[in-house]
Amino acid sequence: MPQARKQQVSLADTPYYHCVSRCVRRAFLCGDDKQSGKSYEHRRYWVEERLMFLAQIFAVEVCAYAIMSNHTHVILHVNESKAHSWSDREVIERWHQLHKGTMVTQQFIKEGGVPEYLQPLLEATVAQYRERLLDISWFMRELNEPIARRANQEDGCTGRFWEGRFKSQALLDEAALMACMAYVDLNPVRACMADTPEQSDYTSIKQRARIAQHGKQPTNLQPFVGNPRADQPDGLPFELVDYLALVDLTGRALHPNKRGRIDLSQAPILARLNISAESWLTIANGFEAHTYSAVGGEEVLTVYCQKRQRKRRAGIGCYRKMFAA
Structure with missing residues (x-):
């Protein structure tokens, strides 16, 4: 039985959540429908434009996103202190x-x-x-409902466009956050929609890579602020250059048309997160397939389940292998 949303989202445990919205039946969000020959590619812009607009209004920040043919991925950070400062x-x-x-x-x-x-x-x-302005459910509602109305109007139909509930996963620690971000950013590469991460249209990695060429970071995405330290500002606890390099290396290893495989075991960011190269490739290639409603190391997952009064720690066996080098 699906869990109530308020049971899945607990800011006391983590402010980071991975949300996935999928279209019903054969409805197309974007891309080309091979049966009808109709292109829906322009809808990618609708979603990205709406997502960036909401990021400027809510105290919910976008860490990563990928807009696919019949679903969207977004990783969100709830900045509770920001909302209470307004x-x-x-x-x-x-x-x-x-x-x-x-x-x-x-x-x-x-x-x-x-x-x-x-x-x-x-x-x-x-x-x-x-x-409401720091609520993930309200953020996803304000993202999905206008897109559904606009798509239904364009298709000349009524009824549901999205599945009734968006899927959400709590990302309990840095390893889970980094693994999920890479998984989301590499979706188009994995689906053979792009050859490299920086060529993946309508993704956060392309936006970050383009602006990084000028020594800057996107203002509408949560910034990378470096490795954890005492006076750390709000932002992702990693170096941007490390993350871009890691995603690029992972994309090369995953893409079937790329020559050879790059040994990721020397990537410093993986050593810090205590993830082996083999485990990293497994995560990056199938994060959703190997994870459940909460993702993290054994210790943080145990604490999370105890607070939720859950007797079963779903995925604990997989997580032991993934997040322990």
Whole structure:
């Protein structure tokens, strides 16, 4: 039986989550339908544009994404402290970019305040909006619903476009986070849609690689801030250059048209994460096939399951092999 979303998302355990949305039946999100000959490639832009727009509004940051023919992958980071740092006005202004709000919030923005008798209602509404702006379910709803409506309108039909629930996985430690990011970024290479990661259209790795040529990082993706240290700012706890090199090496090893195999055992990032080269290739080639609703080393997974009152640690045997060199 599927678990309730609120049981799967626990910010006390991890702020990182891998979310997958799939189209129903034979519906095409993007790409070319070989049976009808119709191209849906332009819908990739719809999804990427909407994803980057939401990343500027929510306190939910995008770490990685890949837009495939009938599904999307996104890895999200919930920045709870960021949401709580916003003023009431900023919360309302952000929400109004998505919805028109209420008469009370509109009055607050227009006049700079509301009568005293409306203040409790305003405060309750702001608190509700603030919680929604750091909620993964609301983020995925605001991503998927407009795309579904637009696709149905284009197809001249009604009904479900996406499956009822998006799949989410809790990424409990650095090894799980890095493995999942590489898996997502290498989706087009693995599906033979691109020869190299940097040629993979509508992926985070292409965006990062393009901007890295100018010595910068994308402003709409969570940045790499280097290896963990005492004064570390918000961001991914790795070096960008290490990650790009690792994904490139992994892509070469996975792609059938590439000559030879590159020994990944010397990659410093794998040594730090305590992942063997053999295990890394297994993870990068089939993260979803070998993982469950929560991913991480044995210790963090045990703590996570105890908090959730789960007697069974799903995937523990696989994780012992994957995340222990």
